[in-house]
Amino acid sequence: MLEIKNLTKKFGDKIIFDQFNFTFNDNEVLVILGPSGGGKTTLLRMLAGLEKIDEATIIFNNESYDLKNESFDKNILGFVFQDFQLFPHKTVLENLTLSPIYTQKMNKIKAIDKAREALERLDLSDFENAYPYSLSGGQKQRVALARAMMIDPEIIGYDEPTSALDTELRDQVADMIIENKMLGMTQIVVTHDPIFAEKIADQILKVNPRD
Ligand SMILES: Nc1ncnc2c1ncn2[C@@H]1O[C@H](COP(=O)(O)OP(=O)(O)OP(=O)(O)O)[C@@H](O)[C@H]1O
Secondary structure, three states: OEEEEEEEEEEOOEEEEEEEEEEEOOOOEEEEEOOOOOOHHHHHHHHOOOOOEEEEEEEEOOEEEEEEEEOOOOOOEEEEOOOOOOOOOOOHHHHHHHHHHHOOOOOHHHHHHHHHHHHHHOOOHHHOOOOHHHOOHHHHHHHHHHHHHOOOOOEEEEEOOOOOOOHHHHHHHHHHHHHHHHOOOEEEEEEOOHHHHHHHOOEEEEOOOOO
């Protein structure tokens, strides 16, 4: 279970979250839904340790973390970025292994083994030497997911996973998220698309821009 208590976040004078609370359970799909500018991406970035939190208590796996003007750096969330953000001049395999090897100091052979496992599970084994430009939107989405899985995250977070996709591929992403759930994954999905949200969500958290 992940519980966030009294989360506060400002950019300059602009308040994005003021004493915000939410809880969700393992193996759930939590959808964060709302219009542009509400702070959905910021919320995901804070949970991934990519954005400082002004103040919050985060309770996760029975540990409680009191944060004050610091990043939550527990590596619990693997991030699937909007528009995938794959390295264009690197192969699919390299896209998965570069950050674990160079940033997280993972052993190279272990990183390659792990990457191949993830690619196999997502039906991408034939594409390990392909470059991102040659992949379809749905394949890029799955490569981005495989990359997020490299850190063995407790939670996968997707930022607007359907924004770059047409309707058919949107349904494929919904199926992938539901399949991941059946495999026991806990997932947070940021979207402004209520129809997609209804398809996949166990819980919907609405985030609206503040005046
Ligand atoms: N680094 C930053 N510095 C200053 N303001 C920021 C920064 N990042 C985000 N903001 C502001 O915080 C607010 C929330 O942004 P965020 O990207 O989290 O919203 P969102 O709900 O994900 O919107 P969208 O759907 O357009 O991505 C916006 O008003 C945005 O301009």
